[in-house]
Amino acid sequence: MKISKDKSILLSRCCIVLFAAALLALDGGGYFAARWFCAVRSLDRAALYAMTAAIYLCSVFAWIALWQLWRLLGNLRREAVFTAENVRRLRIVSWCCVGVAAVCFAACFFYLPFLFVAIAAGFMALIVRIIKNVFEQAIEMKSELDLTI
Amino acid sequence: MEILVNLDVMMARRKISSGELAERIGITPANLSILKNGKAKAIRFSTLMALCRELSCQPGDLLEFRDEEEHAE
Numbered sequence: 001m002k003i004s005k006d007k008s009i010l011l012s013r014c015c016i017v018l019f020a021a022a023l024l025a026l027d028g029g030g031y032f033a034a035r036w037f038c039a040v041r042s043l044d045r046a047a048l049y050a051m052t053a054a055i056y057l058c059s060v061f062a063w064i065a066l067w068q069l070w071r072l073l074g075n076l077r078r079e080a081v082f083t084a085e086n087v088r089r090l091r092i093v094s095w096c097c098v099g100v101a102a103v104c105f106a107a108c109f110f111y112l113p114f115l116f117v118a119i120a121a122g123f124m125a126l127i128v129r130i131i132k133n134v135f136e137q138a139i140e141m142k143s144e145l146d147l148t149i
Numbered sequence: 150m151e152i153l154v155n156l157d158v159m160m161a162r163r164k165i166s167s168g169e170l171a172e173r174i175g176i177t178p179a180n181l182s183i184l185k186n187g188k189a190k191a192i193r194f195s196t197l198m199a200l201c202r203e204l205s206c207q208p209g210d211l212l213e214f215r216d217e218e219e220h221a222e
Contacts, residue, residue, distance in 0.1 A: 147190040149180045 030055040050110035057103045065096040082138045090132035097125030153213040174199035
């Protein structure tokens with residue numbers, strides 16, 4: 001099945017809206033979910049506080065990243081692809097992933113499975129960073145091409 | 150070290166305007182302006198050929214290599 005460029009961007013935007021809705025739900029019920037989870041797993045209060053803090057700190061990074069991705073898709077729809085603004089947005093997304101990785105790494109001392117989230121976020125930061133480097137290189141090539149008469 | 154584009158000199162010699170030259174060689178006046186002002190990073194052989202044809206000159210008349218160190222001395 002071949003999806004047109006506009007439909008693909010629309011699909012990505014729908015995914016961002018879904019993620020935003022999920023994040024909103026997490027923000028609303030994060031503490032209660034953590035409390036329920038700690039009760040089921042018989043974890044101590046330190047783990048509960050660490051888990052709650054990790055959820056809300058990661059939520060801040062996730063909101064920033066989602067907003068940047070939303071604006072990035074808006075630029076792509078306007079066919080402004082290889083621009084310095086998009087590189088800046090990708091850099092911010094990458095740093096958000098690093099932030100999530102750092103928070104989850106700190107939380108893993110209280111609840112070990114957070115280490116997996118930290119590794120996944122770190123890996124995601126690496127991928128986004130490489131895409132950002134590709135964009136930077138593409139901007140340079142585009143400027144050279146534009147100035148070839 | 151830099152390559153200078155002496156397009157304006159040749160245009161003055163041949164008494165041809167930017168708009169007319171741009172039209173004759175098939176590029177936009179904006180691109181011709183980039184070339185004239187030395188902001189271009191590269192020039193296609195096809196553009197150079199068209200310029201030489203319309204201005205009845207050699208590539209060497211349009212392009213000049215300048216060594217800044219030598220020039221400073």
